[in-house]
Amino acid sequence: QVQLQESGPGLVKPSQTLSLTCTVSGVSISSGGYYWSWIRHHPGKGLEWVGYIYYTGTTYYNPSLKSRVTISVDTSKNEFSLNVRSVTAADTALYYCARRKGYADFDYWGQGTLVTVPS
Amino acid sequence: QSALTQPASVSGSPGQSITISCTGTRSDVGGFNYVSWYQKHPGKAPKLMIYDVSNRPSGVSNRFSGSKSGNTASLTISGLQAEDEGDYYCSSYTSSSPLYVFGTGTKVTVL
Numbered sequence: 219q220v221q222l223q224e225s226g227p228g229l230v231k232p233s234q235t236l237s238l239t240c241t242v243s244g245v246s247i248s249s250g251g252y253y254w255s256w257i258r259h260h261p262g263k264g265l266e267w268v269g270y271i272y273y274t275g276t277t278y279y280n281p282s283l284k285s286r287v288t289i290s291v292d293t294s295k296n297e298f299s300l301n302v303r304s305v306t307a308a309d310t311a312l313y314y315c316a317r318r319k320g321y322a323d324f325d326y327w328g329q330g331t332l333v334t335v336p337s
Numbered sequence: 338q339s340a341l342t343q344p345a346s347v348s349g350s351p352g353q354s355i356t357i358s359c360t361g362t363r364s365d366v367g368g369f370n371y372v373s374w375y376q377k378h379p380g381k382a383p384k385l386m387i388y389d390v391s392n393r394p395s396g397v398s399n400r401f402s403g404s405k406s407g408n409t410a411s412l413t414i415s416g417l418q419a420e421d422e423g424d425y426y427c428s429s430y431t432s433s434s435p436l437y438v439f440g441t442g443t444k445v446t447v448l
Contacts, residue, residue: 222382257439264340265426265439280435314383322371322430322437323388329381 220244222315222328229334230309236302236333240315241295248273248293253318256289256300258311259330266311270318271298307337341366341427341440348446349417357443359410359427365438367408371430374403374412377442378423386425387412414445422447 226238240254247254255270269279271289279287283302291298302309312332316324342360349355359366359374366372374387385394387403390410400415410429414421427440 264441265428267435267437267439278436282435316383320371320388322369322428323373323385324375324383324428325385325388325394327382327384 220317220326222317222326224313224315224328224331226313226331226333228332229336230305232306232335232337233304236300236305236309236335238300238313238315238331238333239297240299240328241297242317243296245317246293247291247296247298254289254291254298255316255318255324257314257316257324257327259314260308260311268300268313305335307335309333310335339438341429341438343425343427343440343443345441346444346446348448349414350448351417351419353417354413354415355417355445357412357414357425357427357445359412359429359440361408361410361429361431361438363408364433365429365431366405366410368432369430370405372403372405372410373428374401375426375428376421376423377426383426417447419447421445 221243230236253270256268271277286303288301312330314330316327319325370390372390375383377383390405391403425443431438
């Protein structure tokens with residue numbers, strides 16, 4: 219069974235870098251065929267797609283975040299990571315990692331991890 | 338890119354049918370058959386319920402169905418059950434930034 223699990227600090231100071239890791243089990247990231255994504259949910263607001271990575275390292279980011287975001291993959295550990303630089307309170311959100319199966323559907327998600335950036 | 342518009346809440350009695358709408362534009366919902374629906378329970382991972390407008394993943398009850406007309410997609414839950422309570426989000430591919438857009442979310446309450 220495919221499972222995704224986010225991990226990382228729950229509190230990040232303003233101007234610092236938010237770093238999260240998603241550990242994948244039940245499927246090998248290097249098997250290909252899927253895009254591994256980060257999606258965040260701001261408190262009281264909607265969901266926002268952050269970006270995705272393919273096992274080859276090919277990435278695609280939300281243009282509104284592109285200048286501050288890096289997604290990387292470690293196939294040896296079967297995990298992928300998210301870095302968001304120069305964070306502000308606006309980056310406070312529940313961060314999910316998810317697998318994109320088809321053209322635009324995310325079939326497996328982690329439970330999410332709350333990251334708070336104090337104002 | 339604006340979020341897709343969903344009603345804030347929908348309710349129904351057990352056994353009834355309810356429909357959740359998801360309104361976008363020609364650049365997203367209306368332009369592509371790539372609309373998905375997700376169910377979210379507190380503390381749990383979102384669950385894919387419908388993909389590509391009307392397809393159900395394996396294991397999802399056939400009480401859930403999806404459709405689309407113009408710029409509006411819909412999720413119908415038939416034979417409403419207590420376990421269907423939760424938040425539901427639609428999503429669509431979009432030809433404009435940022436590639437994927439989500440709905441504002443709908444809270445489903447079983448009376």
